[in-house]
Amino acid sequence: MLEELIKQGEGLMPELKKGMAGHYFDSVNFETWVAKSVLYLETTHKESIVTEKIKTNYKSLNGNGTYAFYRLLLGSLKAMADSGANQAAITKESE
Structure with missing residues (x-):
């Protein structure tokens, strides 16, 4: 599921729009990806500080901040995937 969310997030880049105040997303696909990712x-990772940061930013999300939130969320998902892969390698080595 995590890898699928990362792929979906990366696939949103063609939907990025440029406005007067910067880049933003304005699509159902973006909203769906965000909701799935937060859920x-x-x-x-309910107790994670990363999850708390994302939830805090999600609550105050508006049209102008969608690109910054996208980077935060996608970067966090990638970090979790990397840390999960590293943890799996450590567990396998210790067996």
Whole structure:
């Protein structure tokens, strides 16, 4: 699921729009990806400070801040995937 969310997030780049105040997303696909990602993080990393930061930013999300939030969310998902892969490698080595 995590890898799928990362792929979906990366696939949103063609939908990025440029406005007077900077770049932003304005699509159902973006909103769907954000909702799925936040729900995933709430389920799998509920106590994480990263999840809390994302939830705080999500609550105050508006049209002008969507690109910054996109970078935060996608970067966080990638970091979690990397740390999960590293943890799996450490576990396998210790067996």
